[in-house]
Amino acid sequence: MERWFAERSVGELLPGDHAWFSYADREEQEHVVGAFLHDGLAGSDKVIYITDAGSGDLPDLRSRYRLDPEAYLRSGQLAILPQAETCLTGGVFDPARMSATLQEVLDRAETERFRGVRVTVDMTWAFHQKRGRDGVLECEARVDAAISPSTMAMAICQVDARSCTPEELTALKERHEVLVGADPYFDDGILSITPTFRPRGLRLSGELDGARHAVFAESLQKVIDHGGDVHLDLAELRFVDLGALSMMAGAAMHLGSRVILDHPSAHLADIVELVSSRLLPWLEIGDGEAR
Template identity: 85%
Template sequence: MEPWFTRRSVGELLPGDHAWLSYADQEEHDHVIGAFVRDGLAGADKVIYITGDGPRDLPDLRSRYRLEPETYLRSGQLAILPQEETCLTRGVFDPARMTTTLREVLHRAETERFRGVRVTVDMTPAFRRSGGRDAVLECEARVDAAISPSTMAIAICQVDARSCTPEELTALKERHEVLVGADPYFDDGVLSITPTFHPRGLRLSGELDGARHAVFAESLRKVVERGGEVHLNLAGLRFIDLGALSMMAGAAMHTGARVVLDDPATELSDIVELVGSRLLPWLEIGDGEAR
């Protein structure tokens, strides 16, 4: 139980949010950070991307969102800053220099009269350096002090979870009050469908009835067509009709994907067991927690 954390989708981030993303693969990284960059460019924000890998580290905005990064780089709305020029002193990660850079970026964005400013930095290269853990933790505290009072700035600090131990990830997460995740594929106030990545699948919340079969089918197709195991987290689902269950089973049957229903309500588990002779060959009940 982590009551001091606020979980927001990337589209719900607010000025003053110093958010945290630990990603475990490129798909999750591009889904969240790509949306963060896209929303900023579409909304007339200054977008600053601090990276250790240069432009190669930028999410694929062309294929995902039909945006041409060069257009925004030329206009100055998008800036890609190498860590060597913003975070390192004689090759060592320097929290003080990072803070100075951040404050300069915020001040410059104000004078350039952008609506807001979005900053994202991948801490993974710094974390991998000698002494990187302590330096990154100090840096996070400094970033929070710079971002939290702001009325125009939003920041996402990222790290590749594969480069850290669970204890290190916990320490990093505790430097943030906002944990950021993917935007929903669909949310009409009755049903919310959100992609998950660990394990890969969908999180369903609310009520899934016949009026929402079409949007559910499209969301399910996006994850099932890639093959492999698909998890549907149903912990927040209050109602599902038999038609939607049949769609889940049909998707598994026709594609060969293993579809696992995680954290279903007792009533839903009873329904699956009741019609088990028809559905259980393709649907399994699990208890995993997707993020």
């Protein structure tokens, strides 16, 4: 039986959500965890980051959001908790200690009059500790028991997908009922444009018409600036006009790389196949798994 998950963008997370997030590179982590931290600090939440990194190694709040993490550290709204003090006993990963630390944080936050509490921890390192996967899964069960009943706390458990086996990723994913991803670049109820990272590109949902060419061009440029092929996931795109297709082809022409249309409708695929040899030669139909 397939496990049911709620999929939310980071801006849609709710109190009680214990979310799972795997990332493939720093950029993807910045988009999701950076937004999680920013939304909490800007919204008067207590923000807890369990890591061995210093504030300078956190997602870049300065350039992306113009927030100074040092100021929030001084005020106490942001707390960076070392793994050694929260997760280890005698140098060994201790799920019970981590859950006890988390419960202390939640209890203390209730008396500090913050609007809510946000907790994030990167669990990648723990897979390489004694007990490895079993310890991580026990820890996740304990975190879920602390977060899920809460009316003010939410958590993101991170893992670097490059450092875990597919079996480890699946086991960790199944300990969560919420999967979190990046916020859309744009969403007006008619068209939604969301960045994807595996493969790199955009996911388009709804209708892309002439009134939304400008926001599409702006979003497309953000992806193009990174170089390489651009994937556009069109599985949920109901309508696209020829002008937008021409923009995609023009972007590919100037980029010198491919713009690949993944999961287009049969009708759209037929149009691209029909006119691509003459008008849209830089567009390709693909089958990539954007997320």
